Amino acid sequence: MVALPKEGNPALTVDSEHNVYVTDGKVGTPKKGEVLIHVRACGICGSDVHFWHMGQIGDMMLETPCVMGHEAAGEVIELGEGVTDYKVGDRVAIEPQLPCGKCYLCMQGDYNLCQEVEFSSVWPYDGFMQRYKTHSARFIHKIPDSMTFAQGALVEPVAVAYHGIERSELSIGKGALIIGAGPIGLCTLALAKASGATPLVINDISKERLDFAKKMFPSVITYQSDLKKTNQENAIEIRKLFGPTEYDQPPCVLECTGVEAGIVVGAYVTRRAGTLTVIGVGKGDINNFPFMKLSLAEIDVKFINRYHDAWPPCIRLIADKVIDVDALVTHVFPFEKADDAMRTSADPSNGNIKVMLQDN
Incomplete structure (x- = not known):
């Protein structure tokens, strides 16, 4: 049994004034078809730094404060109505995009190109650089016990x-x-x-x-x-x-x-x-x-535009040791120091490759 959260929810936030800071976010309640996840690991991507520094990527603008992070893995701690494929305690890697599922692109399998996609960490959709986050159960993927949460988070760049x-x-x-x-x-x-x-x-x-x-x-x-x-x-x-x-x-x-x-x-x-x-x-x-x-x-x-149908094969590639991604993680920070982690990721002089937030 996994205990429901009783502590704070530190979240790494950036705003349109190019500020980066840790806020104490609310712990959400999973809606129908959703789960609540205790995020155990979240990597920092160059796009997170780009949003902080530039306030936009192409046409994707940062208009109000937004929580960053889309490379994540964690543990299911609460189930929303109708979720039957997962149970509390499941270890999962998180696919951070939520397509509409109705347009012709989704119907033909190219759901990464869906123009109505809700992508975590792209305003106005908060990302996973926070301890607790709700997410659709359709876009989480179980990982074996042999995989670490950091490896689960690295499924996204893979x-x-x-x-x-x-x-x-x-x-x-x-x-x-x-x-x-x-x-x-x-x-x-x-x-x-x-x-x-x-x-x-x-x-x-x-x-x-x-x-x-x-x-x-x-x-x-x-x-x-x-x-x-x-x-x-x-x-x-x-x-x-x-x-x-x-x-x-x-x-x-x-x-x-x-x-x-x-x-x-x-x-x-x-x-x-x-x-x-x-x-x-x-x-x-x-x-x-x-x-x-x-x-x-x-x-x-x-x-390319992100990915589709990639999580199961990439999980297998890492779990079966076809590829080794552990060396990519060069710096580790707790969620409470996520702003320091972001600054570290933005500074190439320190030799960082992948800066990872972890919550053990």
Whole structure:
């Protein structure tokens, strides 16, 4: 039996004035079809920091204070009316999106593209950087006892990478380039390696992050972008790492930053007739897009929007130790110090990869 909450509900909140602070939120009561979850682990995503600093991502505006956090796992402590597939005490990873379930996109299985989706931590829908949070029972997934809550929270960034690889042309025995050695890039690298793609090259501007990637995956080839060179010149150097012929070049490039330079480099590295998949989230518009390079080479450019049907396979990948995500967590904070955790996540000088809130 899990005791119902008797303590406070610290919640990490940001507002449109670019303030970040911990509030004492209310403990909600689950409605029909919902459960109340004791959030045991919640990771900080770059989008959380972006909302704090910029107040928006694309057209998604932060208008009033909002609780951040969408990478979460926890324990079911109360059931709403009609919930029969779960019981109090179940350990769950949380899928943070609630689509309408009625539109044509939902009906054809592309519920991540639902235009009426309620996504936790995107205003006006509070996220999971709080000790207690209600959520639809349709979008929680049981995790085995062998998985930690931190691993359960990391299912979310793994799901992003998983959806990107699903949409790419990644192939066993063929090379791939991953651009960006942050959490999403490292999750993508882990899945690419597990898939049998080879050789694998990862590119970033940060030597420290590339060193981290090399420590996690000794066989990966790293390339640090030279900021004195053009994007095309860096692309030429990356291509040399794959081999001397056009056939050696990667048919699959996975861009995990959303930064203009990364997209351009990716376009010039991708083999003719290959696929450039943009996983990263960036500005609303980019100024330089190598249209004719992509056109003449018949390179497919694909994008992703979050994920769908990803939690069960990603849970299995982690639980069965096909991929190891533990090293991604570099800093841990309690919920009461979530504001310090956010500041740590925003400061690249401290070597953070994934900052995690935990409530034991």
